[in-house]
Amino acid sequence: MIESLISRSRRLPGAIITTALLTAPALLAQDAPADKSALQKYVLDGGWTMIFIGLAVLSLIALSVFNFINLTKAKFAPDDLKMALMDHMTNCRVRSAIELAASHPSYLGRMMAYSLPNIDATRPEDLGRDQIEDAIADFSINENRKSMTWVNYISLVAQAAPMLGLFGTVLGMVGAFSTLAESGQANPTQLAGDIQVALLTTLWGLMTAIPSLIAYFFFKNKLNSLVADCHHAAEDLINASVQTVNQDAYLAKIPEGIAT
Template sequence: MSHFTSTLIKRHRGLAFVLIALALAFVLTPDLLAQATDAAADTPPPKTWWQKWIGDGGVWMTPLGLCSVLALTYTVLCTMTMTKAKFTPAILKTQLLDLMHQCRVRSAIEVAAQSPTFLGRMMTVALPHFDATKGETLGREEVESAMADFAGSEMRPYQKWIGNFSVLAQISPMLGLFGTVVGMVGAFEILAQTGGAEPSKLAGDISVALLTTFAGLFVAIPSLALFYFFKNRLNDMVGESVAVANELLDACVNSAHGESKAAKIPEGIAL
């Protein structure tokens, strides 16, 4: 992982902590208010949406709530970091293409070094491998090899963030299933003790069973969709950067040997 990518991730950790703190405050505040209201009232008030959809799920909703907060945090981080402006900005592409058409490779390296984008850093690493002594290719094989090494190394931090969506998509249903099993065990225990089905006594355990399953799927389905969305987005961003880099290489090689290549192409064949 490069120094720039490490700095970028550390810079967004503060945002992640803020999002988690706000989400926890959102999770805990209604519960505390509901407890205070219940203690003050003589008769239990009607269930709020919070109690109906989350509170009745029991303690198993806490890890599922944490999973939802993490999914939201990773979504914000991936959205902020995987943009066209941070991978292949149009202005940088135009500047480098103009210089490479003139075979001003050193100037292109200086321009690329001033850009913290994916394309700028890749060109800073790859362009120094140009070699004017290597005939018609100008050492293009070495340049492309350096580009491939850079892309493979720089993609790892992004793939790590995206991989977290896959982890959440697999863990969340398991947590929901665990809560379901606990709720059903409690329900059958009540049946064994009472010898009959009393809805008022079974309601709590059945709520745990159903709500944890619902919450697990509620987190897992978007997480799975986001995993494939950001995975494809990263591949598209990197692929576009590599395509632009190849366009820059073509511009330089064609400018250096374009006339000699054109001279080898016959205008016509005399019969």
Template sequence: MFEIIKSGGWMMWPLMICSIGAMAIIAERFWTLRKSRIIPEDLVVQVWRLHKDNKLDDAMLRRLKASSPLGRIIAAGVGNSAHGREIMKESIEDVGRQVMHDLERFLDALGLIAEVSPLLGLLGTVFGMIEIFSQLMQHGAGDPTVLAGGISVALITTATGLSVAIPSLIFHRYFLRRVDEYVINMEAEALRLIEMMHGEREASL
């Protein structure tokens, strides 16, 4: 492996940094975007029971807000219950956008890696080809195997760039889709709970 990196030239080092960064972001996002952490299974049921028992005071709302992204969205709606349904809905949507921004943390960097890696690989190949033709001008093309070997070495950076970019792009799209689904589900759960609290919907928890 080290020989391949070495043969690819100095442009392999930024590609290796991109690769390590992409793997770190993917691992961190898989851990952070777990459904059990974002949308706790029994949280809506617990909030509904607290509401029925008249225990949704300010201290409980603060704990709810800090518990999870879903708790943060629910707390925004419940905390504005005195201002009417429209204000509550707007609060839920505003906080939902903030939560989406937090859940998309590092995804811009992952998308940037997916875009930049092929360009870095291509740049490394261009530099390699320039060096090959420079050597040909100095020493001639007496041995075709030297030319073929030089081209194969130059193409290593392109292959490496694509190898980094393809999984980075796939996971970037995957995580964006997952965040969108989480936010839609959380807003729907918060609105459903608020409608039940106002008697506009039957409690079906």
């Protein structure tokens, strides 16, 4: 008889969980009271864990707005600055190009103001391209870290939201088992509130994590694209100046046309 009781006690938690999971959809699908709003039914009934999930949602919105404003072409490689710098570099007005770049707050302006002083006029064949490119790389490493920090915070939200949902799920199941221990029987009506907490926190955790993951990769790719655009512009500026300095040598390599 003792062995039979032990066997039944071992099977009890599994039976309780199965009963709770099978009856949860039906319980949650029941019509709410007339005075129960959607906010109460789908948010507030999730318990105090919803406060942290709500903070995660607000953080996602704030970070997305900030990155939308910060990661723009006007703040990285504006067309007017590229055209003005190209005019200076084509005419070998390096000092004027440095002054213009230093006065512009964009990524490209600050990058060129940092790297153009490394031009070596004693090397007309490439104007010290390797030193310029090293300076561009150093600037990009330091500057990208700052911009990427705000993008990485979105990744943090994407990773934290499911964990918060799981935390709420565990709390709901603990409450369900506490109710079961007090009542002494698996009454689905008494378990409905705790099961609702478990399911709502899981739902909102996933609803926060999925958009966060999409936003993270979107802004990460956008940042990489803007930085690459700045690097291509810098390469064009250096090539324009080198070609102007070595214009005679370039023309000497062009074969004459054949008269028809």
